[in-house]
Structures are given as structure tokens and as C-alpha cells.
Amino acid sequence: MKILVIEDDPTVGQFVKRGLEEQRWGVDLVGDGEEGERLASSDSYDLVILDMRLPGKPGLQVLHSLRARGIVCPVLVLTAQDAVDAKVQTLRAGADDYVTKPFAFEELLARVEAVSRRPRALTTPALRLDDLVLDRDTREVKRAGQPIELTPKEYAVLEYLVRHAGKVMSRTLITEYAWGYHFDPGTNIVDVVINHLRKKIDAGHDRKLIHTVRGVGYVVKV
């Protein structure tokens, strides 16, 4: 999949570009509205990620122009405007979806996948790590063939860690994934959930899967 990112801020642009490239997609990055519109009009991209505030030509005008020329490729809008009317305006102008700043890359990725309707390798129904299996459709969890009962939050945390197996996931990222942006419990709620998971997943097994990274968060690995 070839993706065009039209974003004038180099840090955000590079961040998005590298993140998407890690998913083995081809990414072009431009920082100017008119330049972006010219490239997108070539119709050689499967997806366009378009920032709303651009030098040269505002994002909304770029979007209008593209749709007016009959360019039908999915457009995902990046906006700092989370007002409903602004979102409605972009969707009506022809955007397929939007992500409001500041966003977590995880969310951007999920929306890119949804918009492009292309399941990536990670979204296969079953997640596996060693003898731990998570069925993402039924939310059933088994270790060594034994079913394990998890609460919704326990499942969410485990799934997030297993999906990023081998990578240290910080408490903030885990909290944000399982509880959303607006939740700030002021305490390390993740630690309590991890304790539960340890009892349910690792207790009685020689190979521990859940590991603590002091001061940061947790990693799931063999």
C-alpha cells in the first residue's frame, strides 16, 4: 500500500511516516497543500493522510479539490479541531475518517487499517505467544490449552501487551489503550491489573511471560 502524508509539521510528519513504514507500507511525505494536492491527483496512492492546517492551501480546500477531480482514494484527516461541526464538515467534504491531535500512533494505525480495509498481519483473529493464545473474536484466552477467565480490562491489557510482544509498553500507553484519553486515576491502576494477570497467566507455569520494567511499564515475552 502506498500512502501519501500531507503534513507541514516535520516532527509529526516523520513520526507518522516512520510508523507506517514499520508496517512495510510505502510512504511519501510532503509539507505543502498545493504540492500535496498535485501528488494526490496523480492517483497513484492507496490512501492520503491530510493535515487540516497547511501552508499554501488549507486541508479542507485540498480535500474539496481532490473530490471535485474525481479522486476517490480514502482520505484520513488529521485535525486539531475536535468540535463536532468541524468533524462533520471534513466528513461531508469527502474525508473517510479523522484523527484529532494529539493522537496516539496506535489510534492512527487502527484508523488507517479501517479506512484502507486491509487487515494487516497483526489483526489475524488469534494472537499467540509461546503457549498463550488469544482469540480476538471471542476474547477467549488459553494457556497450554487451559481456558482462562479474564475480565474485560484484564483482557484489554493482555491483548495490548501480546500484540506488542517483546516491546516494553509504558504504563501510560497501557492506561490510555484500556481506559481512553480522559482517564487519569492518579494511581497505577495498571499494576493491579498486571497482578491479576500474573496470577491467572503465569502462576503455575515455569516460563513467566509477563515481566516488569521498573519505572516504565511491562513487557510480555518468552
Next chain:
Amino acid sequence: MASIRAQLTTAYAVALVTTVAVFAAISYGTTLSADRTARERALEQTVATEADLLLRTVQQAEASGEPLVTFTITITKGKRDSIPNVTPKLRTVLEGVPDYALVLDAKGRTLYNSFAFRQLDQDDQVSLNQTAIAMRADRFPPEAVDLRSRRLLLMARSVPGGGPIDRVVAGSEAKEEEGVAPIALGSAIFVAAPIILLISIAAAYVIAGRAFRPVDGIINEVEAITDGRSLHRRLALDGSGDELTRLTRTLNAMIERLETSFAALRRFTADASHELKTPLTVMRADVERAMTVPHVSTEQLEALEEALREVRRMSDLVDSLLTLARADEGRFDLVREPVALEPLVREVYETAMILGEDAGISVYLPVLEDVTVSGDPTRLRQLFLNLVTNAIKYTPRGGRVDLSLSKRLDAITFTVRDSGIGIAANDLPHIFDRFWRADRVRSRASERGGFGLGLAIAQYIAYAHGGSLTVSSRLGRGSVFTVTLPLDLSNS
């Protein structure tokens, strides 16, 4: 007194009472003195007639030739003295004269005094005598003499012919009688004044009310305009150019300035929040990317995690400020979709149990029936989680938190009841204020407090859904927060 209307009426009533009282007093006084003058004139005539009668009686008696006065001659220590005596003839004649009568000889000696005279006490007799001797004869009007017991009008006539009787004095009493007319006037005033007063006060009240009706209108309109959402409106001008029109113009100018400054404040908050979002996105992107670099050390990860947490807190603050700034403008940016509350409350309950486990607090939730409301699931989750987090935060170890969700006829209520430290009565009105926090010591020291926007946002969310968020609490007895949301009747 509360209203200007009442004050004006009172002032008017006082002025009216004063005016009526002064007027009554003056007219009563005038009538009284006019009456007295008339009576005195009549009395003067009477006295003059009596004096004439007395004089004529004496002259007729003299004309008869009989001696009226005899003299008794006495010689004491070589001094000759003659003492006059009234003869029975004259005495008989004089007895027929009414009222006060005195007959004097040339030396001022009393030859006769009437019965009325003799009824006076000794002092009055003496002073009356002296006056009778001293006063000039044959002068009209009669002279007034104030005795101790009464007031007399006296008139003296000299008896010509050089006889033993030199002068006669007639007198009549001036009685202090109330006239009939003043009494009638006095009672008329006494009865009529309160009635007039009542009617006048009622009229004044009505007139004042009518005069102030436009002011009432202005007050109501200003209240409607300054509720924070209608500052674009202006008061209607009636164009009459009176004081009220000027007041209206002044108020309109003031509302305009308020509108300008409020708009500037909101624009600043919105712009500032908005401008902060891009740098926050950049920081967040930097941190997230740095965390995924291969072979990053744990120390670096720790620092990055710290940075990420702060970026998230900042993002949340910016989001809250922007949300509240929009709410001030009356804009509620909510997604509206059917939200099943049972799963949402279960999810919140699970979170509460996890938090409670860490804090040593039991959390309870009775069996739920499912209800659906029309709302924004993300915001409702934020609202519920906020209440639950607070309940746990302000409840000591060993306490309990009870959640409940119940359905009423046209609304649902979600309550969070805790057995915590409660809220002081004088803090209660402020807990939904922005950036307001009670004594920071209350929350556990190990936890970092929020920005004091949580409950303001929570109340905004409930309000934006057409519902409410209320609290009841007593210090040391825990708190109950109640969310009420209108039931989405189309989905039930």
C-alpha cells in the same frame, strides 16, 4: 424597604399626612379665632348695654330726690372722716341690675357691689376693684380683666352732676366655650383624613407601579441577556428619550463591552488550547518514536515514560479547557448515539474494583437492568469514571463505595455513594467550580492531584446531555453524587 415603588409610596404618604395635618391645624385655628372674635364683640355690646342700664338706674334714682347715700361722720385722733352708706332705696333699685355691678364714690370707695361680685373670692374682688377704680370711664370697647378664676369684660360710666356717686362699673364674664362650627370641622377632618389618606396611598402605589413597569421589563431582559449565552442580544429602545431610554442605552453599551471582553476571553482560551494541540502532538510523536527505538536503555525509557505521562496530562487539560470554553458559548460538542448503560456501568464498576483493591475499599454494584440513553459514550464513560475515581480517592482504607443505576419514568439516575471523608458544608457550593480544590491534604499524599477541572467537566457532560449532576454530603459521613440523564424514550 425592598422596592423603590414601596419607598416612593411611603414618602408620598408621609408628605400627604404632613400636608393634611398642617392644613387642618391652620383651618381649625382660623375658624376658632374668627368664632372667638364674634363672640367677644357680642359680649362687649352686652357689657356696654349693662353699663348704660346701670347708669340710667342710678340717674333715675337720683332724679327722684331721695337721698341715696348718707354719711356717717367720725372723728378719730382729731381727724375728721365721713363714711358713706347706701340707703335701702338705692340698694333696692340696684338689686335689679344683673351680672357684675359696682358703684363707686369719687374717692374710689365701693358704695355697692352686686351679688355676682360678692361671689368672687377675696383676691379677685380686690383686683377687680382696683381695675374698676383705675380704668378710664366712658370708653368703648370694654376693658378685659383676667382674674384668677375667670375673665371679665368691664365698662365704667361716670355719673355726671357731682353727687356722691362718681362712677358705675358693669361687667360680664367672657366664657371659654367651644364653638359648634370648629367641633364639626374637627370631626370632619378626623373622619375624612384617614379615608383620603388610604385612597391616596393606593393611588400612589398604582402610579409608582406603572412608572416602574418599564424598569421591571429592563431588569428581566438584562437577566435573560446576561445568563452568559445571550450577550449578543440588546435591550429594546422605546425612543421616548426619557431617563429609561438613557438607562437602556447605557446598559446596552455595557452589555456590548461585556460581550466583547467575554468573546476575547473565550477566543483566547480556545486559541491558546488549540495552538497547544500541535506542539503536544509533536512532543507526543517524539516521545512515542523514541520509545520504540531499538536498544533504548531502561533509564531512557523511564524518562520517556515520565515525559509521555506529562504530555498526556497536558493534552487532557487542554481538552478540558477547550471543552469548557465551548460550553460557555453554549456549544456542546457531543456525539449522539444510543448508549446502553449496563455494559458501561459494569466497565466502570470493574475499574472501581481495581482502584478499590489498591486502596483497600470495597465497591458494590447491585444487579442492573439495562437502559439506553442517547448520548456520547466516551463522555459518559469520562463522567462515570471521574465520580468513581473521586469516591475512591476521598474514602479511607476499609471504607466502601456503592454504585447504582436506576430507571425512573423519564430519566435514569447513576449514583456513587461513598463512606469517605465527605465535603464541608461551606465547600459544597464550590466543588463544581473550575480549578477549585478543597484542602489538598485530603487526598492521599502519594497521589498526584488533578487540575481541579474533573467535576466541572463532569457537570458539563451531564448538563450537555440534558441531565444534571448533584451532590449531597456531610463532613465525615461520606458523599453521594447523583447523575440524572433523560431517558431516550425512542429506544425504550
